[in-house]
Structure formats: C-alpha cells, structure tokens
Amino acid sequence: MECLPVEVIGNILSQLGAARDVVIASATCRKWREAYRNHLHTLSFNSNDWPVYRDVTTSRLEIIITQTIFQTRGLQCLSIFMDDVDQFSAAPVIAWLMYTRETLRRLLYNVRTTPNVNIFEKCGRQKLEVLHLAHNSITGIEPNYQRYPCLKSLSLSCVSISALDLKLLLTSCPKIEVLSLVSPEIAMSDSQATMELSSPTLKNICFEAMSLDKLMLEADSLESLCLKNCTLEFFDLIVKGTLKHLKMDEVSVLHLEIENTENLEVVDVSSFTIIWPKFYQMISRSSQLRRLRLWGVVFDDEDEIVDLETIAVCFPQLSHLSLSYDLRDGVVYYGLQGPTQLENVAVLELGWTVISDLFSQWVAGLLERCPNLIKLVIYGVVSEAKTNEECHMLANFTSSIVRLMRKYMHVEVQFEYE
C-alpha cells in the first residue's frame, strides 16, 4: 500500500464516491488525506448513502457539504441528490458551483434553491460534459455569451424553462448528444403551446410527461427517440435517416409526421391510439427493422387490422415481434392470411388483457408463421376476483397451449401474468 502513488489513492477514493466514506477514509493517514484534498475527482452527496442525512437539519447539511467540497481541489464530478431536502439556500449552492467552476465536468443536482439560483449559468461552462438538473429553473439563455463547448448530455427533470430558452439552449451546446426532459414546466409566449427544437448533433432524445399543442423537432443525427406519457396534438420530426430506435409509451398524438425512417431498427409502441394505415406508412420503408412491438395499442378505426403478410414482406429482418391488442374475429382471421413466413423471428411475445378462445387461435396462427422461433412469451392479465367463467377460460387456454406446444417442442415457452 505504501508504494501506491497518491493519485491512485485519489482514484480509489473517487470510486468510493459517497462523501461520508471518502471523509472517513481520509482520516487514516497523511497520504490518504492528501489524496482526498488534491486528487479526488468524484464526490457524491446522495440521501440514499447514509441514513443520518435525513436526521440532520438543512442548514447543517449545507455546512457539511460546503466543508467537504472546500477541502478538495480539482473536483470533476459532483453529485448532490437529496430527495428529502426541501430546499437549500442560494449562498452555499452558489459557493459550491463557483468553487468547482474551473474543473467540473459532471454535475448532478436535484434540490430546489431559494432564492432561485440559475444553476445552468453559475456552473463552470468550459469543461462541463454532463448536467442532470431537477427542481430548478433555467432562464435568460444568451447563446452569444454563454456557450457550453463540451456539454454532451443534458437531463432536466421538473425544471421550468421557456420554449424559447430551450431552443436557445440547444444552440449554445454545439456538441450535445443526449437530451432528456421529464415533466418540464414550459412557459409559452403565445396562447398556443408550441415548441421548436433543432440540433444537428443530438443522438438520443427522451421526453416524458410533456403536454404540448405542437412540437417540431429537427435533429439530423438522431438515432433514438423515446416519448413517454406525452400529449401532443401535432408532432413533426425531421431526421436524416439516422433514426434507429423509436419508442412511444402512453403517448397521445393526433398528427404524427416522421420522415426518413428507412433505417429504423426498433419500433416500440405501447398504450397508444394508432391510425394504423398512417403509422404503417411511416414505418413501411424500414426494411432493417429488427424489433417491432405493438402493445396495448388501440386502433382508431375498428376495422383496421395488423396483417402479418404485410409485416412479413416489409420487415424481412424482423427477429423480435411483440403484439398485444384487442382481438376480434376479423383480426385473427384476416390478419393471419398470406403465405410469407417470418423467417427471422426468434422471439415472439403475445399478450392478452381479456382471455378468450381467439387468443389461442391467434397464438397458433402466429407460431405457424415463425419457422425459426426459439422463444415464446405469453403475457396475461389475471383479474383478482375471478369469476367461474374466467377460471374456466384460463383452464381452457392452458390446455390449448399445452396441446399447441407439443407441435413446437424446440420452442421455449414462458408465461408472465400480472
């Protein structure tokens, strides 16, 4: 241990991360103390690290954090993630940010400050690569004066920001690749809630719990888009053929426009009202599609069906197919018509919300179309209070699956009930 250089001790202490552990370790000997003071690059105050944090008053906590940070030099990653703290006063927060300004590369901060501190403005800009902010607000973005030349990943959770500031913010981050917005409070300038965002470098976008009239997103390098629990009347996405992953969960969109979808590999849509012909048209050119998931989707037009023939023809590379929606006679009969096999499908996931005979027929029909299937997963919803009829249905279903799987002995079957 004696021959380990002090910067290696610094690395070890940085792996410890949790402030209390670091401080305790630094009290062992001179070299470790020096490692803490001059070679620590990661420090974290997380309410999960130490139960005593909860028993300490907020002002005492502010002092503890200040004392600990101020004994270090050259901190690169600072994380202050305290769910139980209502708010910190502005002065110590500003002190922490200014003290670490020159060297900070990653900041994670989720506590309200009072009076409000513009964290985004106060923290060091030159080296910042990752910023995760929660429960704060961002105002007054000036892209001409404020640039974040290294910022790659930005995550804003319960942050209030105007639509204009968000747009300007993206232009002040020339290297940004990852953007995540969760429950933002978007202040709008006009009566219509519109947001226009544009970034040539963004690769990965995730929006959660957002409600807008109109969202226009232009991202030439976008590879992955994830929307969760969003209500958008109008969503126009302009990408340049780099989009590979599209995921929409509990999203309500009236008008959805996505161009250049030729390279889509994964489409995962759940709890979504689909206008199938339109949606299908959007993804039909994605001949590279590997995974398709339509789960708990509701078809706008009751007569619409997802027909396997079209899926088999348009997506020859499909290896993973997950389907769960209301089955009607038409769906099962017409949907299964056609000669084309799903040659590459190795994993099939099928789900029911209401058990019926149709489901067993559907499973049988799908199994016939997947000659190279390796695994079948059946998802079912079982109600707590089961009527006799339901129990009967479930029993019949079980028997029919057992009979069915005898024909497909090589296929692994799994059941997941909730």
Place this chain on the structure above:
Amino acid sequence: MASAKVFVLRTCDGETFEIDESVAYVSETIKNMIEDGFGHDLIPLPNVSSKILLKVIEYCRKHVSNFESSKKTSNGDEKDKDNDSWKKEKEAVPEVEKDAEEKARVEELKEWETTFIDIDQQVLFDLLQAANYLNIKGLLVMAAEKAASMIRGKTPEQIRETFNIKNDFTPEEYEDIRKKDAMNDFTPEEYEEIRKKIADNHFTPEEYEQIRKENAWAIE
C-alpha cells in the same frame, strides 16, 4: 486483412511477452511509446513484474475481444468500453433496450470481471500500480472499485488494519492544522481522555480531535 503487428514487452524480471497491436494499444503508455518509435525492439516495462503483466494482458485481450463483439451487435455501447463509474448515478436517460445478444454479452462481461478481480490484496495493489503506470483506464477503474469495496463502511482504524496503513501525521502538521483553525480549546483532562481512547493512533490527540470535529458528521 494485413497480419496484425506484434510487439514484445519485457518485464522487470527479464521475461518477454508477445502481444498484438490492438492489445498493446489498450495501454496508453505503450501506445505512446510505439507511436514515438520505440516499438521495434523490446518494450521495457521496468515497473511491472511478469505475474502482474500476465494479468494485465488478460484484461487487455478481453477488452479487445469484447469491444469487437459489441461492434457486431448493432447497438453496441461505447459506454461499456470506458467502464464508466458514473453509471452508479441514476440513469436519467433510459437506455435503449438491448437485444438478447447484447444483454448476454454484458452479463458475461460482468461475470468475467467479477472473477478477474477476485484476487488477493497484494496482487490488487500491484495491479493498481501497473494500470496507473501503463495508463489503462478501464483496468484502473475496475481495480479502484475493488479497493473501494474493501473500504466502504469501515472506520478509519478498521481501514488502517485492512490495508496495514501506518498513521503518520507529524507534530508539525498538527501545529499547522491547529493554527489554521482556532477552535481548539480543550482542557488537559479532555486531551487525556481522547488520548486514551485512541491509544495506538499516531495522530496527536489535538490533531485527531481537530480532524474529528471538522468531520464529526461522518465519523461519529
């Protein structure tokens, strides 16, 4: 494909090891030496023993083969390459769901890493030194995390015991700390009390008390 270049490393105990270019380049230090033109003859590594270099080469080879196979699955993650310790923090942006092949690869790598780093203390320290000298970030992080796991939850005295650390604050350092912070006013009886409590601790009582007070929130 052109045949891969091979380089020869020589350890402090005189043994030589042949490795491919891609494996050699995992070490920034070796990479720089090669690029500076020192790759034609043996590359001497006077600070690394054969026992440790074997371990290092094992890591580098796994790193290269893992990186290659991650490129094949179409959502291979650059993040895995860096073995980023920041992963501990809550993942704010949901990771794109990996397909079965990718998941299996990540699982296998985790298992391999657990076995690889299951080594005794002295080997761990030698590995830390070697990773630092050879500038292999992923290995350094892995070994540092292992060392950190041996520290977490222990008191300073327990940590000293685990790693055989000598407590070595000098009286001068104590004096320096004392001058910087004039909160130091115990009675002689109090000093004696403290001294008894920390009998084999080489910090002077005043000094340890100072440190303890400042950091009481953590140490108590």
